[in-house]
Amino acid sequence: MHPLRIERLVYRWPGAARSTLGIGALSLASGERLFLHGPSGCGKSTLLSAIAGVVDVPTGAILVADKDVGALNGGARDRFRVDHIGMIFQVFNLIPWLSALENVLLPCTFSKRRLERSGEDPAGTARNLLDELGLSDPSLASKPASELSVGQQQRVAAARALIGKPDLILADEPTSALDEVAKAAFVDLLARECAEAGTALLFVSHDRSLEHHFDRSVDFLALNGGAA
Numbered sequence: 001m002h003p004l005r006i007e008r009l010v011y012r013w014p015g016a017a018r019s020t021l022g023i024g025a026l027s028l029a030s031g032e033r034l035f036l037h038g039p040s041g042c043g044k045s046t047l048l049s050a051i052a053g054v055v056d057v058p059t060g061a062i063l064v065a066d067k068d069v070g071a072l073n074g075g076a077r078d079r080f081r082v083d084h085i086g087m088i089f090q091v092f093n094l095i096p097w098l099s100a101l102e103n104v105l106l107p108c109t110f111s112k113r114r115l116e117r118s119g120e121d122p123a124g125t126a127r128n129l130l131d132e133l134g135l136s137d138p139s140l141a142s143k144p145a146s147e148l149s150v151g152q153q154q155r156v157a158a159a160r161a162l163i164g165k166p167d168l169i170l171a172d173e174p175t176s177a178l179d180e181v182a183k184a185a186f187v188d189l190l191a192r193e194c195a196e197a198g199t200a201l202l203f204v205s206h207d208r209s210l211e212h213h214f215d216r217s218v219d220f221l222a223l224n225g226g227a228a
């Protein structure tokens with residue numbers, strides 16, 4: 001099983017003069033942690049949206065866990081996404097009135113697969129993940145997400161992405177609001193947690209100081225040679 005395989009992908013935003021994506025091939029092995037770097041505006045977020053099935057890709061194939069995401073229709077695609085993909089984006093998309101713990105458990109509410117892969121006590125698993133990611137104070141787990149700092153919200157988003165061992169985590173510059181020390185510590189924890197869960201990690205960033213936390217690093221501009 002390949003968590004991710006991309007073949008001959010071309011994507012142009014509606015109305016755009018040129019393609020944003022033109023990628024011949026990209027794949028990730030199980031548990032592999034890939035750092036994809038490139039300057040602002042080069043198409044990194046567009047690629048993650050295409051992999052998540054948020055934008056439709058008419059040309060080429062994107063296979064997640066060996067399944068062609070483009071072949072799935074709306075509802076099936078949403079279910080497939082929560083079953084197989086964890087996402088950590090710049091805006092963490094936590095539900096503000098739910099507690100940190102409830103936010104972490106959301107994928108288990110929407111996905112039987114993630115629930116089954118969360119062990120016999122999913123709430124205990126969620127607490128462990130928060131603890132391992134540096135949110136060990138139990139009072140924080142019960143606080144509404146809206147009352148957490150940005151760094152704390154980021155840890156909740158990471159625990160939510162990791163719970164139930166998805167095949168793939170997509171991370172889009174999740175460290176942009178953090179200082180250098182917090183950033184390195186967070187990426188280190190995330191990479192370690194992925195290795196432990198056997199979850200592949202695709203992390204996009206313009207910040208090459210983070211590169212050494214990963215198994216492999218790819219230059220987006222070189223990869224995206226086919227964009228025209």
Ligand SMILES: Nc1ncnc2c1ncn2[C@@H]1O[C@H](COP(=O)(O)OP(=O)(O)OP(=O)(O)O)[C@@H](O)[C@H]1O
Pocket residue numbers: 013014020038039040041042043044045046047206
């Ligand atoms: N929703 C959209 N509709 C139309 N064009 C878009 C949309 N989102 C992004 N683009 C365009 O696609 C190109 C790539 O943007 P994208 O956000 O993927 O880059 P990025 O590498 O992730 O940038 P950053 O590092 O600043 O987040 C840009 O030219 C942008 O204007």
